[in-house]
Amino acid sequence: MRVPGPQRRGPARARAGFTILELGIVLLILGMVTFTVSVSYDALVPRERLNTSVRELADVLRQARSEAISRNAEFLVEYDLVGHRYRMITPLAKDGSRWVEGVDEEEFRYATQWEPLRPGVEFLKLTLAGTEFAGELVRVRFDPLGSASDHLVTLTQPVYNTTFTVEVLPLTGLIRFHEGTYERELPTDRDFD
Secondary structure, eight states, X not given: OOOOOOOOOSSOOOOOSOOHHHHHHHHHHHHHHHHXXXXXXXXXXXXXXXXXXXXXXXXXXXXXXXXXXXXXXXXXXXXXXXXXXXXXXXXXXXXXXXXXXXXXXXXXXXXXXXXXXXXXXXXXXXXXXXXXXXXXXXXXXXOTTSOBOOEEEEEEETTTTEEEEEEEOTTTOOEEEEESOOOOXXXXXXXXX
């Protein structure tokens, strides 16, 4: 009977692992991919901030119109053109009762919290019934029939020189979006001939 002894293996096996050169190449490729992704992300974020600000403002405008119709009462949207924020003001008092104009103090009226625009996004101007406002508080109304104050809100990103305009139609209270600065001509008497 033969007892097995130490066996000799064939040629030396290749060792497992990476060389410094291979590891360096992998790290270089990962670095290039990371740089490319971060550059693309930085290019997308500014546009997304403006788009998000427009969507959030449009949501508040739609909500004010919807609440005005469903509650059969006038709702307001107030723009702070200096602080670059906005909020909805309801016809209710802070205690839940009906707020009465001329009787109740304005400070007792219920308003939602101020909604700031996204970082880097600002109000450029607000045009209300053909009059431009910049740098003040402006209120627009939505009535129970769904109509609204005729106004245009222009948002800007000064660093990237981009603008976007939200148009609120007066008779229907519906919203239209315009890339860039949009100016609507007011109707004249000749439009009705």
